[in-house]
Amino acid sequence: MARRSSTGLTDKVEINMTPMIDVVFQLMSFFMCTLKVVAPEGDFDIRMPIAAAAAAAPDDQQIPPVRVKLSAGPDGSLASIAMNGTPVADFDELRKRIIGLVGADSGPNSLAEKTEVEFDADYALKYVNVVKAITAVSGKVENGQVVELIRKIKFTPPKKG
Amino acid sequence: MAKRSGGPSNTEIDMTPMIDMTFQLITFFMFVMNFSEAEQDDRIQLPSSQLAKPADGVIEKPITLQLTNAGAVIYAGELVAVRDIGAYLEREKTLMIDENREPNSATIIVRADGRAKTGEVQDIIRICQEKGFERFALRAQYDDRR
Numbered sequence: 001m002a003r004r005s006s007t008g009l010t011d012k013v014e015i016n017m018t019p020m021i022d023v024v025f026q027l028m029s030f031f032m033c034t035l036k037v038v039a040p041e042g043d044f045d046i047r048m049p050i051a052a053a054a055a056a057a058p059d060d061q062q063i064p065p066v067r068v069k070l071s072a073g074p075d076g077s078l079a080s081i082a083m084n085g086t087p088v089a090d091f092d093e094l095r096k097r098i099i100g101l102v103g104a105d106s107g108p109n110s111l112a113e114k115t116e117v118e119f120d121a122d123y124a125l126k127y128v129n130v131v132k133a134i135t136a137v138s139g140k141v142e143n144g145q146v147v148e149l150i151r152k153i154k155f156t157p158p159k160k161g
Numbered sequence: 162m163a164k165r166s167g168g169p170s171n172t173e174i175d176m177t178p179m180i181d182m183t184f185q186l187i188t189f190f191m192f193v194m195n196f197s198e199a200e201q202d203d204r205i206q207l208p209s210s211q212l213a214k215p216a217d218g219v220i221e222k223p224i225t226l227q228l229t230n231a232g233a234v235i236y237a238g239e240l241v242a243v244r245d246i247g248a249y250l251e252r253e254k255t256l257m258i259d260e261n262r263e264p265n266s267a268t269i270i271v272r273a274d275g276r277a278k279t280g281e282v283q284d285i286i287r288i289c290q291e292k293g294f295e296r297f298a299l300r301a302q303y304d305d306r307r
Binding site for chain 2: 017020021024027028031032034035037038039040041042043044045046047048049050070072076113121122123124125126127128129130131132134135138139141146153157158159160
């Protein structure tokens with residue numbers, strides 16, 4: 001039977017670290033090369049069946065939609081905003097008008113939940129203005145908390161020219 | 162003067178801190194890596210919004226249409242004119258029907274450039290509606306500035 005070393009000292013087992021370090025560095029290189037810093041994105045959900053307005057039967061309980069007209073200048077920038085035919089100075093005022101119309105409550109069966117906003121934007125208007133308008137009517141941020149307003153949003157059919 | 166040892170010295174480098182740091186780096190990269198298969202094209206400059214919060218759940222099998230500043234649609238990696246997307250959506254619709262799914266259950270993600278014309282976004286929505294799609298997600302960049 002083989003006898004262990006009689007020196008009494010414990011043997012130091014040396015592990016070859018080189019392959020592991022190679023693999024670890026290759027993994028790190030892979031992650032570094034494939035890393036894509038992406039800004040967080042979110043959605044505004046819209047449900048728009050075709051010709052819903054024409055197909056839907058008139059309902060006495062139904063609240064008429066709030067019509068927001070966004071007009072474009074010659075370069076596609078925002079020229080004017082109007083809510084139900086009344087001029088609005090900017091998106092902050094649009095939000096205040098919406099709060100004045102539906103109230104701050106956005107819970108179940110609230111006026112904000114039932115009300116619908118219809119956007120009528122000029123064809124050439126830059127899309128960024130529409131997103132600002134949707135943001136203005138859909139809610140506000142108060143003390144870091146999102147207060148929801150109107151969730152039902154639709155667009156008028158596109159009008160070219 | 163001190164004299165150096167004549168024989169080759171066996172200097173052992175302590176590798177532990179380096180391995181620790183490397184593993185921490187790998188862990189960091191694994192966490193920040195984006196494994197989602199969401200289509201995001203760098204050519205699109207999304208408009209930003211404080212209310213465009215990332216969705217809680219994953220949208221199941223969405224169709225992503227990305228509208229560039231020049232008015233072209235990026236669909237499945239290729240550039241298509243807005244008026245031509247109908248044919249592609251028809252194909253998607255056929256595939257969905259084959260899978261026993263209704264087109265109105267699918268979500269169309271619209272990633273439109275902030276400088277694109279609103280009318281072109283509306284054109285995309287109208288073509289989708291004509292093909293039976295009715296759920297849309299207008300995508301915007303989440304702006305967390307307070």
